[in-house]
Structure formats: structure tokens, C-alpha cells
Amino acid sequence: MMRSNNPLDTAFVVDRSDRGRLRLTGRDRQSFLQGMVTNDVAALIPGRGCYALMLDATGHVLSDLRVLCAESHLLLDVEPGMAAFVAETLEKYLIMEKCRIADVTAETAQFFVGGAHAPRVLAHLGIAGAEDWTEGQNEPVGTEGGMEALAAATRLVSGFGFDLYVPAEGKPDLFEELRAAGATEITGAALEALRIEAGVPRYGADIDPKVLAPETGQQARAISYRKGCYIGQEIVARIDARGHTNRTLAGFLLDGDALPEPGATVLEAGKEVGRVTSAAVSPTLGRAVALGYLRREHASPGTEVVVAGRPAAVAALPFAAAGG
Numbered sequence: 001m002m003r004s005n006n007p008l009d010t011a012f013v014v015d016r017s018d019r020g021r022l023r024l025t026g027r028d029r030q031s032f033l034q035g036m037v038t039n040d041v042a043a044l045i046p047g048r049g050c051y052a053l054m055l056d057a058t059g060h061v062l063s064d065l066r067v068l069c070a071e072s073h074l075l076l077d078v079e080p081g082m083a084a085f086v087a088e089t090l091e092k093y094l095i096m097e098k099c100r101i102a103d104v105t106a107e108t109a110q111f112f113v114g115g116a117h118a119p120r121v122l123a124h125l126g127i128a129g130a131e132d133w134t135e136g137q138n139e140p141v142g143t144e145g146g147m148e149a150l151a152a153a154t155r156l157v158s159g160f161g162f163d164l165y166v167p168a169e170g171k172p173d174l175f176e177e178l179r180a181a182g183a184t185e186i187t188g189a190a191l192e193a194l195r196i197e198a199g200v201p202r203y204g205a206d207i208d209p210k211v212l213a214p215e216t217g218q219q220a221r222a223i224s225y226r227k228g229c230y231i232g233q234e235i236v237a238r239i240d241a242r243g244h245t246n247r248t249l250a251g252f253l254l255d256g257d258a259l260p261e262p263g264a265t266v267l268e269a270g271k272e273v274g275r276v277t278s279a280a281v282s283p284t285l286g287r288a289v290a291l292g293y294l295r296r297e298h299a300s301p302g303t304e305v306v307v308a309g310r311p312a313a314v315a316a317l318p319f320a321a322a323g324g
Helices: 029-034 083-093 118-124 168-180 188-197 233-242
Strands: 012-015 020-025 049-055 061-069 074-078 100-103 108-114 138-142 148-153 161-167 247-254 265-268 271-281 288-295 304-307 310-315
Touching: 012 168, 012 188, 020 029, 020 083, 029 074, 029 083, 061 083, 061 148, 074 083, 074 161, 083 100, 108 118, 108 168, 108 188, 118 161, 118 168, 161 168, 188 271, 188 288, 247 271, 247 304, 271 304, 288 310
Parallel strands: none
Antiparallel strands: 012 108, 020 074, 020 100, 049 061, 061 074, 108 161, 138 148, 148 161, 247 288, 247 310, 265 271, 265 304, 271 288, 304 310
């Protein structure tokens, strides 16, 4: 039998310790963060989590973050280089709340484990039933070296995906345990291709401060329309009442092997209707795909467009589910 070259068919591991991590403690940590981000943090109980966006007053995205609720703290997982900015932004709004914000990036490490066999890897670490976890669900796990790690379900690739957090001194031991459990190391670039294939936007590539929260296509997982006020909420609610934004995140199936650069224009009938934000060769489809933003009236799947001078077609996300 020929062995698959698609990491999604196996179990793989990627070192993501370069991401930023903040720990929030204090009795008001959830109520305080509730007023700062788009999702319903106040509803979280230990072992649960959510994906959220931090906005400015005009509804534009300043950062995205994964919020994990543990017994004694909230763990915020942000893009590389964003921890200090997020911490400083939160600190500006702290007045009387009992909440301490600590940047624990340097003292912690992080691995992503994904693929069809990823739940087996977690089972090797003593976590059963991870295949049924929802995004943000998390559980502490003891490693063979005696250190406690935190495992959490992460929506990043098609199928199973989990982030594991461990004290920095436990990083080598955890990596060896993951390899012993059958996880094969892949590069960050390979993970990026899987992310794009899954249609998951990344802050710093597909999302930036010029993007309105509802334009990201992440409303169902990132925005609660029933929670109370937060910074930027008025604009988000106004857009929801109007029914849509003028542009939206979209996928593109590209002709040829060359990948368009970020910012490449998207044309329809000679008119510029959007731009590309990230591109990769899809491991599942074996062809070039891209994410970007389109004027909504041009975003129907199957619409023929021109991306960076080459024929392309708008595709539903995720790409693999769209069947090419």
C-alpha cells in the first residue's frame, strides 16, 4: 500500500512556541475580558474555551485570540509577536477590576498536533475522547516527566487539531512523547498550507486592522450577538442589522502552480473586485489555492475571476469540502 503524503491522513506535530501566551488571574478575569472581546467569555467554565476577536471602537480587528478557561486562570493564545500589544491594550482598560495579566510566552512552550490519528496521540498522553471535543475544549494532562500540560482543541486544519501547552523546561520531554506516540514533525510552512486549505484566516496574513470583524467570515465561531457590550460592539451590531458587509473572505482555486503574492488583485470582467491575502498548494487537492477578500456581489462559488493575471474561480470554504 502506498503511504499517503498528506499529513492529514496521519498524526503530525508542529512546534508553535513562537506564538504569544498570556495568563489572566484574579476573580474578575472573565467579566473583564467579556467587555474586551467579541465572544461570550463569561459563559466559559473550566475545560471550555472559545475563539474571539479584539476590536477597536470602529469594529476593526486589532487581534484574534483563543481563550481557554482553566480552573485557576484564563490562557490567551495569540499570534507571534502580539502578546505585548494585547497585554498593553487590556491593561489600558483595567481600572478597579481584580485581574492580573501576565505574559507567559517565554516560560511556556506550545505544540500543535493534527491529522486523522491525532486523538490517538492524545490518548497516549492519557486523554480519552478527544475526537469528540469542540473548539476550545481543554483538559490538563500529566506528562511522563511529571509536568502538567494543557491540551486544547483548535480549529486550524481540516479534521482534528489540538494545541498542547507545557512549561518551557518540559518542552523537550513533551516533544519526545509526541513522537513516541506516532506524531511526525512537519514544518510551519506545511501547517500554513493546511490552514489555507481549511479556509481558516490568520491574523497578520488574512486579518489586520483594516478588516471589519464581520468581513472575516468567522461570525459563527468568533462573535456572540447576544452578549453585552464590548469595544466595537455597536458597529458589529449595526452591520448585523443591515444584513451583510460589502466584502467578505473568499477562496480561490487557481490555474497553474505559481502562487500569487499577498495583495495580488482579483479581477472580474476587467474590474478590480478583491485582493489575495495568502496562498498555498493544497495537500489534499494538489493544486494552488488562495484566500482573500471579494466584493460580496462577486463572491458566489464558481464565479470566474482573474487572480494576478491568471484564470481562477471563486470556491466555497473549506476547499477540500468544496471538492475542488
